[in-house]
Amino acid sequence: MKKKIVAYKPLPADVLAYLQEHADVTTVDPKRHDAFVAALKDADGAIGASVQITPAMLEGATKLKALATVSVGFDAFDIADLNRRGILLTNTPDVLTESTADTVFALILASARRVVELAEWVKAGKWTKSIGEDCFGVDVQGKTLGIIGLGRIGGAVARRASLGFRMNVLYTNRSANAQAERDYGAKKVDLEELLATSDFVLLQVPLTAETRNLIGAPQLKAMKRSAILINASRGPTVDEDALIEALQNGTILGAGLDVFVKEPLSADSPLLKMKNVVALPHIGSATHETRHAMNKNAAENLIGALNGTLTNNMVNPEALKR
Template sequence: MKRKIVVYKALPADVLSYLTERAEVAEVDGKNRDALVAALKDADGAIGASIRISPDMLEGATRLKALSTISVGFDNFDVDDLTRRGIVLTHTPDVLTESTADTVFALILASARRVVEMAEWVKAGNWKASIGEACFGVDVQGKTLGIVGLGRIGGAVARRAALGFRMNVLYTNRHPNAQAENEFGARRVELDELLAKSDFVCLQVPLTPETHGMIGAAQLKTMKRSAILINASRGPTVDEAALIEALRNGTILGAGLDVFEQEPLAADSPLLSMKNVVALPHIGSATHETRHAMSRNAAENLIGALDGTLAGNIVNPQAVKR
């Protein structure tokens, strides 16, 4: 029996061809829950992104051996449940590192220099004379950047900061990052010290029970009043209500956000009316080149997992043993 793969997100033509050469492929609209559940029941593997795959959706999917997400994050899956079922979950942690770090640094620069606000101000016809202090931003070069979570993306941000902008880099991480310390002068500190000393606080952590809401009212009050919060990790790592209050009352200077508690961001969100907020539609890795590379990597991950040859990019290696 030829193995079957369910594709629940549109793929580039060459990536789809790669899969069809190796399996029977069924394309399903991932937003059609019933159709997706039905397709999974006789599938050996599935590939997609941005759709929550809950345990109940896998009941009866007895042939399913592997799921491949076209993302580095995997909070759309119950990993423990997949492991119990012996279903391997793969992700794409490497290919999006540089483009996502570019987005993070774009948020730092845009927030510090008020790029979006000033561009809209010019387009509105308000530029009548030389600008004054009302249009000033703050420097980035030479400032202190605190990175919460110095993994692949955090390390790429640290490289840009230290080598490109002569920034002092502080970081928190479960383990020391010797490369960042040796090459970029990064210094590992506790979270409270990072928050108190950083001019820019950048979150680069996965969404886990431990990181959910890790930046709340108390943490925001620990930050400098001149500090800017950057979040391009996962929205729920920040208590959004507390952030809105902190931005309103001047507890911190501003925020650059690519992720939110609920996505898409609600049209009536106070964040959209705040001049000290740069809000992006979760574009971290959204370049033509990187998204294509992610799709290809995810497809290769899936085939490797089904063949039993995949050595990396496995979220739950315990499932391989099962």
């Protein structure tokens, strides 16, 4: 008998066809909460993204053995609860590394050279003479990039920074990244030194209890006044109110943000009124090629998990002990 899978996001036709070869697939709109929860109760597995899956939603879902998130982040799930229930969670960490690193570097360049602000200025018909210092930005090449969290994506950004822009790379991480140190000259330092000496501070950490509000008012004050904060990890890793105040007061020079505490970002957010902020709609991995690869990878993860053949991309392998 085929396994039963709930798909709670639209999937490319070929990915859906792949799942249907291996299982009976029910597509559910997660906004229809009761229908979604009811479908989970009869499912062996589920695949989707961008929906908070709470313990209450899994009550009675006794057949559920695996969940596949079409993302690298997994803060939408209660891992301890999944472990208790013996439900394996899989993610898609590798296929989005390079496109997300491209987005990060786009934020660095756009923030430093005021690309968005000046492009809008030109479109508004304000370019009537040769530009002066009021339109100048700051250099990227040769500057110091401090990366908080040198994992896959952080390492890909370090490669771009070191080899492409001759940047000095500092980083903080739970463990040393030998490859980045060897190939990109990255230097592991404590957070205090990173904040004090970096021209660009990049957050590339998962959202956990330890990283929530990791960058707040004290950390922003510890940065150079000429520094730019880049966040492409999770919005709540930064105290947004403290960041707004720091940007308004000139505590730091600017910010490039792809993530926010609440998404979509409210149209009345003070961040949208600041010329020294580049705000993107969480596009980290949003290319046609990468999103397709993520969907395909997640589907393969789910079938592998249900068949007991999966060997990688397991967020909580300890769940298998249940």
